[in-house]
Amino acid sequence: MNDAGSTELRVKAGEQLTFNVEPLLHEIRHGLKRLLETAAATIIDLRSIPLAPGEEERIISELGTGEVQARMSALGPSEIRETRFPGVWLVTHYNSDNEVIGKFIEVCDIPQILKAQAEDIRDGLAQLTARLA
Amino acid sequence: MSNEKTLGEVLRQQGITRRGFLKFCAATASLMALPPAMVPRIAAALENARRPSVIWLSFQECTGCTESLTRSHSPTIEGLIFNAISLDYHHTLQAAAGTHAELAREKAMEENYGNYILVVDGSIPTGNMGFSTIAGISNREMLEEVAKGAAAIVSVGSCAAFGGIPHASPNPTGAVAVTDIIKDKPIINVPGCPPIPVVISGVLAHFLTFGSIPELDALGRPLAFYGKSIHDRCYRRPFYDKGLFAETFDDEGAKLGWCLYKLGCKGPTTYNACATTKWNEGTSFPIESGHPCLGCSEPDFWDGGGFYKAISMPTGDIARTAVYAIGAGAAAGVALGAVNRARKARAVKAHQKVTIDDLEKDS
Numbered sequence A: 001m002n003d004a005g006s007t008e009l010r011v012k013a014g015e016q017l018t019f020n021v022e023p024l025l026h027e028i029r030h031g032l033k034r035l036l037e038t039a040a041a042t043i044i045d046l047r048s049i050p051l052a053p054g055e056e057e058r059i060i061s062e063l064g065t066g067e068v069q070a071r072m073s074a075l076g077p078s079e080i081r082e083t084r085f086p087g088v089w090l091v092t093h094y095n096s097d098n099e100v101i102g103k104f105i106e107v108c109d110i111p112q113i114l115k116a117q118a119e120d121i122r123d124g125l126a127q128l129t130a131r132l133a
Numbered sequence B: 001m002s003n004e005k006t007l008g009e010v011l012r013q014q015g016i017t018r019r020g021f022l023k024f025c026a027a028t029a030s031l032m033a034l035p036p037a038m039v040p041r042i043a044a045a046l047e048n049a050r051r052p053s054v055i056w057l058s059f060q061e062c063t064g065c066t067e068s069l070t071r072s073h074s075p076t077i078e079g080l081i082f083n084a085i086s087l088d089y090h091h092t093l094q095a096a097a098g099t100h101a102e103l104a105r106e107k108a109m110e111e112n113y114g115n116y117i118l119v120v121d122g123s124i125p126t127g128n129m130g131f132s133t134i135a136g137i138s139n140r141e142m143l144e145e146v147a148k149g150a151a152a153i154v155s156v157g158s159c160a161a162f163g164g165i166p167h168a169s170p171n172p173t174g175a176v177a178v179t180d181i182i183k184d185k186p187i188i189n190v191p192g193c194p195p196i197p198v199v200i201s202g203v204l205a206h207f208l209t210f211g212s213i214p215e216l217d218a219l220g221r222p223l224a225f226y227g228k229s230i231h232d233r234c235y236r237r238p239f240y241d242k243g244l245f246a247e248t249f250d251d252e253g254a255k256l257g258w259c260l261y262k263l264g265c266k267g268p269t270t271y272n273a274c275a276t277t278k279w280n281e282g283t284s285f286p287i288e289s290g291h292p293c294l295g296c297s298e299p300d301f302w303d304g305g306g307f308y309k310a311i312s313m314p315t316g317d318i319a320r321t322a323v324y325a326i327g328a329g330a331a332a333g334v335a336l337g338a339v340n341r342a343r344k345a346r347a348v349k350a351h352q353k354v355t356i357d358d359l360e361k362d363s
Helices: A003-017 A021-038 A055-063 A118-132 B007-013 B018-031 B036-048 B064-070 B077-084 B098-111 B139-148 B157-162 B197-210 B237-242 B317-328 B330-349 B356-360
Strands: A042-045 A069-073 A077-082 A088-094 A100-107 B053-058 B086-090 B116-121 B150-156 B187-190
Touching: A021 A042, A021 A055, A021 A088, A021 A100, A042 B036, A055 A088, A055 A100, A088 B018, A100 B018, A118 B018, B007 B018, B007 B036, B018 B036, B018 B197, B036 B197, B053 B098, B053 B139, B064 B197, B086 B098, B116 B139, B116 B157, B139 B150, B150 B157, B150 B197, B157 B187, B187 B197
Parallel strands: B053 B086, B053 B116, B116 B150, B150 B187
Antiparallel strands: A042 A100, A069 A077, A077 A088, A088 A100
């Protein structure tokens, strides 16, 4: 296949296979308005949406990368990345074999999972207290 | 075996932090097809959930359902759930055999009578009881005995749910589904050949989380996974709506990813989660690989009239020729083979593409 042919095929596939990107971006926009007006968070489970091949990549590429990137190690790694739209986060959970077990778009001040949790703080306090005893 | 500890305690004992637990809950919500907003409720319920005893009986089956579950990515959320249940009997997975295995089953039944979950894969023969036995006990007898003390039954796979392939015509063993024998227990059907692993564990997670069975459809399937047709959730659906179909497996439409309806896709009549949950760690599902849905989570899918025949289209000339052939006897059957061979030869000569009839009919 020559270059012109492959370009034509790519354009066709790109146009025809992508039906979910724009609606999802609208949903995120509504989520951001809601966050500003009522402080309510929106979480979208990317696995619950019937995405065509390449659509997830397009959505993620549209969202881009913002100022904050965090990596968490709990039951395997997790990546928490703010997108170029402040308040829109991409949260990807992996298992210990680095396979994706969950992918969410969170529209919030900060994803809940990034905050230190009371139970873990309590355990840490006990350990530090034992160390100083 | 200890069922006294809560799941929260079990996970903390394994050194899993609260953050890890919240991650587990987020993945579990996704697993159960529940909205992420449910995560706090799931966390609260799972924290205090107690490990239920599970007895898994395998009857007339190919072990594909167990393979589906155990070959999924590991260690996993599914794996964690299996840490959270006490799998007390599974004759394919357990080390014990014979008398010891049966003793484990009897002990689990006695200690958890009225509270254990019974998982069944495989159909049950109703003809000669000798067709399928375990430790000399017929499948039917074992099912009836274990079902008596179960809180709920999960029929995993199309064989346990609907009779499946053993039930396919001419059904030599008189195979039936669990629901044909047990009438007085809540039964959750998780069909599929095999079912998607996360759907199996999602149903167990639901029972573990909420202590109740999920909402079911008319065929006893959890609505969370079987509530929508493959067609309605298929990313190729817009092509169907526009009338853009692949006519053969290698035409331009197939290459452009158009709808596979005319190639026999059973998506419109099949209810399952493949289009969103997908297979192989979310990689793809049959339609994404360019193959029509076989409808494996529907009753009698094996006898549906041909995997490559479109659901609302006539079966075509070959079938009509076949009917005449039956009327005319075996000689005409041979003639039918010759017709197909001649058609293939013509196709080769004219450099035609392989058609569905070529795939369907053996010459």
